[in-house]
Amino acid sequence: MTEEKKIPYKIYLEESEMPRQWYNVRADMKDKPAPLLNPKTLQPMTFEELQPVFCDELVRQELDDTTAYFDIPQEILDFYKMYRPSPLVRAYCLEKELDTPAKIYYKFEGNNTSGSHKLNSAIAQAYYAKQQGLKGVTTETGAGQWGTALSMACAYLGLDCEVYMVKCSYEQKPFRREVMRTYGANVTPSPSEKTQVGRDILAKYPGTSGSLGCAISEAVEAASVKEGYRYVLGSVLNQVMLHQSIIGLETKAALDKYDIKPDIIIGCAGGGSNLGGLISPFVGEMLRGEADYQLIAVEPKSCPSLTRGKFAYDYCDTGMVCPLAKMYTLGSGFIPSSSHAGGLRYHGMSPTLSKLFDDKYMEARSVEQTSVFAAAQQFAKVEGILPAPESSHAIRVAIDEAMKCKETGEEKTIVFGLTGTGYFDMMSYAKFNDGIMSDYIPSDEDLAKGFASLPGIDL
Ligand SMILES: *Cc1c(COP(=O)(O)O)cnc(C)c1O
Numbered sequence: 001m002t003e004e005k006k007i008p009y010k011i012y013l014e015e016s017e018m019p020r021q022w023y024n025v026r027a028d029m030k031d032k033p034a035p036l037l038n039p040k041t042l043q044p045m046t047f048e049e050l051q052p053v054f055c056d057e058l059v060r061q062e063l064d065d066t067t068a069y070f071d072i073p074q075e076i077l078d079f080y081k082m083y084r085p086s087p088l089v090r091a092y093c094l095e096k097e098l099d100t101p102a103k104i105y106y107k108f109e110g111n112n113t114s115g116s117h118k119l120n121s122a123i124a125q126a127y128y129a130k131q132q133g134l135k136g137v138t139t140e141t142g143a144g145q146w147g148t149a150l151s152m153a154c155a156y157l158g159l160d161c162e163v164y165m166v167k168c169s170y171e172q173k174p175f176r177r178e179v180m181r182t183y184g185a186n187v188t189p190s191p192s193e194k195t196q197v198g199r200d201i202l203a204k205y206p207g208t209s210g211s212l213g214c215a216i217s218e219a220v221e222a223a224s225v226k227e228g229y230r231y232v233l234g235s236v237l238n239q240v241m242l243h244q245s246i247i248g249l250e251t252k253a254a255l256d257k258y259d260i261k262p263d264i265i266i267g268c269a270g271g272g273s274n275l276g277g278l279i280s281p282f283v284g285e286m287l288r289g290e291a292d293y294q295l296i297a298v299e300p301k302s303c304p305s306l307t308r309g310k311f312a313y314d315y316c317d318t319g320m321v322c323p324l325a326k327m328y329t330l331g332s333g334f335i336p337s338s339s340h341a342g343g344l345r346y347h348g349m350s351p352t353l354s355k356l357f358d359d360k361y362m363e364a365r366s367v368e369q370t371s372v373f374a375a376a377q378q379f380a381k382v383e384g385i386l387p388a389p390e391s392s393h394a395i396r397v398a399i400d401e402a403m404k405c406k407e408t409g410e411e412k413t414i415v416f417g418l419t420g421t422g423y424f425d426m427m428s429y430a431k432f433n434d435g436i437m438s439d440y441i442p443s444d445e446d447l448a449k450g451f452a453s454l455p456g457i458d459l
Pocket of ligand 1: 115116117118145146234235236268269270271272273274275344388390391419420421
């Protein structure tokens with residue numbers, strides 16, 4: 001007990017202890033994730049084929065599954081210093097509230113204006129675009145966190161930023177939109193009339209509130225028709241998980257400082273970037289046979305890619321213009337209900353996380369929205385931070401696991417990723433507070449419609 005008191009509420013790292021390299025977990029995977037495929041030839045995407053879409057250095061990172069460590073360029077390290085290291089917090093107050101013997105820690109990524117971990121990759125992607133002498137980048141955003149993060153990074157580096165924002169979020173989250181515009185981004189609700197793919201989708205599904213997959217198609221098209229532009233993506237891709245490994249590397253460094261060994265590591269999973277980044281160094285140890293952890297991905301019951309999806313090649317976007325990825329997916333034709341956890345509405349999942357899940361290195365749980373908000377409120381009351389709905393999926397399962405420890409008396413150490421703050425999600429909190437929030441769970445028939453859109457490639 002006295003031993004334990006030595007651990008401070010917040011474990012910070014000195015500047016000299018900060019990671020200076022990103023870690024690429026694929027280097028340690030004996031069975032590599034399946035490659036991205038060209039949708040026309042069904043052959044693995046080559047550097048030359050990806051080059052018109054992404055910046056050169058990012059293509060290199062995307063395709064590299066043998067280099068374990070990548071140096072973080074000095075300019076990115078300097079930018080990281082403005083808001084990193086993010087604190088690893090010992091949730092003493094939550095432990096007390098739950099009266100659990102479990103020790104709970106969370107890595108808090110909400111301490112920057114974008115309000116989430118997404119800035120970690122946004123600054124890296126914008127940096128490489130700038131290095132290549134490009135004029136600007138295009139992207140999609142769901143709930144708005146990625147668009148905000150990218151707008152900040154582009155403003156800092158003097159790049160033009162065009163954001164296609166899923167229409168329901170554009171309407172429900174005017175403040176997010178305005179933060180992006182304040183940072184100089186050009187924001188368009190998607191589907192829009194600006195692109196061919198947007199016009200096609202509007203014709204087919206008039207009145208649709210949009211989806212991430214559809215906004216991706218628009219952003220890719222916009223980048224391909226404009227000279228000096230490339231497309232950037234905030235999740236799912238290998239390069240994004242690589243940049244987000246900063247979360248896990250810092251977490252591990254902070255835990256190691258106090259000789260803490262986690263038993264359970266939990267993260268919410270939309271496209272898998274924060275969870276992938278958080279668990280990367282720990283999975284690395286598992287892959288090399290050095291340690292063992294229980295890793296848990298948490299997703300909404302309304303968009304259950306890992307828990308009810310299929311592990312198959314699929315399109316990354318509704319417009320089917322992107323490469324095919326082998327991943328756990330609900331089908332690119334799956335349009336989720338306008339659930340409030342906007343950032344977790346994607347139909348697929350990072351191919352690397354999908355592979356790790358399929359190989360049983362990780363488990364997955366799906367949780368209902370109202371129980372997620374109940375956990376968010378319980379957490380906010382004692383830990384002081386108003387969490388993002390996405391992050392609160394991880395809180396839900398962290399609390400569930402801590403309560404199991406209370407029953408069994410086990411003193412497990414639980415670490416979870418608190419990806420962001422929820423200040424722009426107050427309409428959802430309002431619904432919860434008014435008791436009018438509903439739990440939408442797709443039926444098997446609903447899912448069958450999404451699966452019908454799978455290309456049916458068995459490789
Ligand atoms: C985008 C987002 C997520 C989900 O994205 P991943 O790529 O799965 O990490 C989770 N939490 C917050 C706060 C987000 O903005």
